[in-house]
Amino acid sequence: MHKPSNSADRQGIGQDQFLTILSREEALARFEAALFPRAIAAEERQLADALGLALAESVVAPIDVPSFDRANVDGFAVRSADIAAASEGQPVRLTLNGETIACGVTPELTVLPGTATPISTGGPLPRGADAIVMVENTHPSEGDAIEVGRSASPGQFVSHAGSDIAMGEIVLRVGMVIGSREIGMLAACGIASIPVARKPHVAVLSTGDELVQPGEALPSAGIYDTNGAIVTAAVSENGGEAEFLGSFPDDEARLEAAMRQALATHDMLILSGGTSKGAGDVSHRIVARLGQPGIIAHGIALKPGKPLCLAVCDGKPIVILPGFPTSAMFTFHDMIVPVLRRMAGLPPRTDAQVTARVPLRIASEIGRTEFVMVSLVKGQEGLVAYPTGKGSGAITSFAQADGFIRIEALADHMPAGSETQVTLFTPQVRVPDLSIIGSHCTGLDRVVAPLVRDGFSVRVLAVGSLGGLAAARRGECDLAPIHLLDEKTGRYNEPFLEAGLELVPGWRRMQGIVFRPGDLRFEGLDAHDAVRAALADPDCLMVNRNQGAGTRILIDTLLGSARPDGYWNQPRSHNAVAAAVAQKRADWGVTIAPVAEASGLGFIPLAEEHYDFALVTARKDRPAVKTFLAALQSEESRISLEQAGFRRA
Ligand SMILES: Nc1nc2c(c(=O)[nH]1)N[C@H]1C(S)=C(S)[C@@H](COP(=O)(O)OP(=O)(O)OC[C@H]3O[C@@H](n4cnc5c(N)ncnc54)[C@H](O)[C@@H]3O)O[C@H]1N2
Numbered sequence: 265m266h267k268p269s270n271s272a273d274r275q276g277i278g279q280d281q282f283l284t285i286l287s288r289e290e291a292l293a294r295f296e297a298a299l300f301p302r303a304i305a306a307e308e309r310q311l312a313d314a315l316g317l318a319l320a321e322s323v324v325a326p327i328d329v330p331s332f333d334r335a336n337v338d339g340f341a342v343r344s345a346d347i348a349a350a351s352e353g354q355p356v357r358l359t360l361n362g363e364t365i366a367c368g369v370t371p372e373l374t375v376l377p378g379t380a381t382p383i384s385t386g387g388p389l390p391r392g393a394d395a396i397v398m399v400e401n402t403h404p405s406e407g408d409a410i411e412v413g414r415s416a417s418p419g420q421f422v423s424h425a426g427s428d429i430a431m432g433e434i435v436l437r438v439g440m441v442i443g444s445r446e447i448g449m450l451a452a453c454g455i456a457s458i459p460v461a462r463k464p465h466v467a468v469l470s471t472g473d474e475l476v477q478p479g480e481a482l483p484s485a486g487i488y489d490t491n492g493a494i495v496t497a498a499v500s501e502n503g504g505e506a507e508f509l510g511s512f513p514d515d516e517a518r519l520e521a522a523m524r525q526a527l528a529t530h531d532m533l534i535l536s537g538g539t540s541k542g543a544g545d546v547s548h549r550i551v552a553r554l555g556q557p558g559i560i561a562h563g564i565a566l567k568p569g570k571p572l573c574l575a576v577c578d579g580k581p582i583v584i585l586p587g588f589p590t591s592a593m594f595t596f597h598d599m600i601v602p603v604l605r606r607m608a609g610l611p612p613r614t615d616a617q618v619t620a621r622v623p624l625r626i627a628s629e630i631g632r633t634e635f636v637m638v639s640l641v642k643g644q645e646g647l648v649a650y651p652t653g654k655g656s657g658a659i660t661s662f663a664q665a666d667g668f669i670r671i672e673a674l675a676d677h678m679p680a681g682s683e684t685q686v687t688l689f690t691p692q693v694r695v696p697d698l699s700i701i702g703s704h705c706t707g708l709d710r711v712v713a714p715l716v717r718d719g720f721s722v723r724v725l726a727v728g729s730l731g732g733l734a735a736a737r738r739g740e741c742d743l744a745p746i747h748l749l750d751e752k753t754g755r756y757n758e759p760f761l762e763a764g765l766e767l768v769p770g771w772r773r774m775q776g777i778v779f780r781p782g783d784l785r786f787e788g789l790d791a792h793d794a795v796r797a798a799l800a801d802p803d804c805l806m807v808n809r810n811q812g813a814g815t816r817i818l819i820d821t822l823l824g825s826a827r828p829d830g831y832w833n834q835p836r837s838h839n840a841v842a843a844a845v846a847q848k849r850a851d852w853g854v855t856i857a858p859v860a861e862a863s864g865l866g867f868i869p870l871a872e873e874h875y876d877f878a879l880v881t882a883r884k885d886r887p888a889v890k891t892f893l894a895a896l897q898s899e900e901s902r903i904s905l906e907q908a909g910f911r912r913a
């Protein structure tokens with residue numbers, strides 16, 4: 265959200281961005297062409313300080329490892345030809361030479377035919393010997409000799425010089441990331457320090473008048489700066505050294521000063537916000553002045569991420585990510601990470617892919633390649649990819665997703681049931697032990713907590729009661745939490761069950777009228793009088809609920825044929841109703857008691873809502889399901905639910 269700087273801007277006049285919308289591929293190609301090839305800045309690091317960095321040059325082995333022929337067992341160095349005919353029945357007698365070769369001891373005597381030299385594991389093979397016999401296959405014999413009861417092939421129990429690493433061989437290739445195993449190879453070669461790519465120094469700035477840093481109090485209309493923290497961490501995850509410079513209001517002079525200073529001391533600048541059509545969006549105008557060639561792409565046929573701005577100023581990349589957190593993170597992941605890793609000398613990231621089916625039709629905008637964040641659950645015939653569905657403005661769309669699917673620019677939707685590739689955010693699929701898909705309730709978190717503590721992975725997808733029932737019908741979840749009121753019978757949930765599903769009672773949530781404490785139109789009245797008082801006052805504004813919500817049926821019953829002001833404001837959640845009343849965008853509405861209490865609102869009880877579970881019968885014997893059902897019945901859950909304002913059924 266950006267302040268218009270004058271009235272002409274307020275009309276959107278003078279917007280000069282998005283003149284040419286490039287395809288994602290074209291934008292990335294132009295950005296990379298303007299940045300690469302470039303020499304990777306390298307520095308010499310001691311092994312211990314090189315962990316996680318990329319090798320700037322390939323390393324050639326300066327020595328053979330081992331550097332001598334080495335015994336692999338405790339025993340005797342022999343000439344294999346001497347004992348070719350040896351057996352337990354007809355042992356061969358060998359005289360012992362007058363030295364014992366321990367680790368680190370250089371042999372002095374030659375093993376002549378008919379002799380053997382005692383040697384320890386790790387000792388250098390003496391001249392003349394070509395094999396080792398284990399001490400277990402020998403017997404001491406009179407007069408400093410042994411009897412060998414078994415033959416040996418040449419080279420038996422010997423590691424020859426250079427057999428591990430040969431001198432001149434490339435031990436590690438340029439671009440490899442130094443981990444403990446690589447450090448082991450280098451140490452074996454006696455290498456103490458290596459040339460590594462210097463981490464690119466990346467400055468991260470957030471822009472927007474509304475931004476507040478975590479830890480500070482949130483003013484009304486304020487937003488916590490999400491992008492600053494997540495981009496800073498993601499830069500570090502991808503080989504950069506990030507410095508977060510804070511959030512800046514949309515003040516062109518201040519922002520320009522900060523950007524110029526950051527550019528002088530960093531290799532890359534990443535901003536977020538203020539890159540779309542907002543008239544007060546200033547950062548791209550500043551970028552255009554910071555160096556050559558300047559803006560490479562502003563406006564990309566990509567969703568999320570259309571307003572992404574890519575620039576190169578005198579060799580340094582400057583990126584303005586969209587303000588919406590999921591747009592910011594997705595474009596960072598998709599378009600900036602490849603460039604950052606290349607600057608850090610790292611190889612391209614390899615993202616794992618799996619095949620999954622989409623359970624519902626996913627609409628898409630023609631003309632933009634659309635990436636849809638998805639969560640994976642296990643269905644009857646393999647993986648099912650559920651769109652996380654909260655849109656680009658939500659952090660959870662990206663942060664709680666397992667990966668994403670791609671819908672091509674020319675398609676306006678992906679049909680339900682399509683098989684598609686899911687690019688994962690993690691190296692492997694994390695299929696949950698327990699899948700709960702349906703309506704979400706904070707009470708659910710309390711019942712699930714002990715399962716998670718016991719090591720079960722639990723996935724809860726909030727898709728509403730009807731979405732949950734559909735998922736249960738398709739066998740995509742174990743349980744669907746629902747709170748559906750059947751208008752005809754006045755009964756909750758049970759009338760909605762189909763074959764293959766059974767009802768597990770959950771808990772009750774008291775619904776009631778909420779108002780701001782001290783509002784005398786409601787204070788001290790019962791529900792019907794309160795509604796009468798609200799309807800009598802033309803200035804009294806209500807907040808409704810969406811069609812299909814059980815609470816909506818309750819509200820319609822209360823209102824009868826009345827349609828007071830605010831009736832068409834129909835948010836989809838209990839929390840949104842409470843927020844509207846608490847923030848004076850409405851004066852009354854209907855929500856559940858725990859939510860009213862958390863928002864500090866007055867509450868007039870009306871009726872209990874039943875929050876139960878549709879259990880997929882075919883899945884009821886799974887260990888995680890059994891554990892959940894036991895947890896639901898436990899005393900721990902009863903107490904925890906009560907503390908949160910719910911009454912177990
Ligand atoms: N008329 C049009 N409006 C919009 C368009 C468009 O093409 N025409 N594009 C939309 C798209 S797509 C996106 S994505 C957003 C991004 O816009 P901006 O990059 O200019 O971002 P802002 O307007 O500054 O902020 C959008 C939104 O994100 C919040 N935000 C910003 N920075 C942060 C941050 N660091 N942490 C958390 N949240 C942040 C900000 O408060 C806004 O709510 O524009 C659409 N509009």
Ligand code: MOO
Pocket residue numbers: 566567568569570571586588591592656657
């Ligand atoms: O591109 Mo915006 O990022 O669609 O949400």
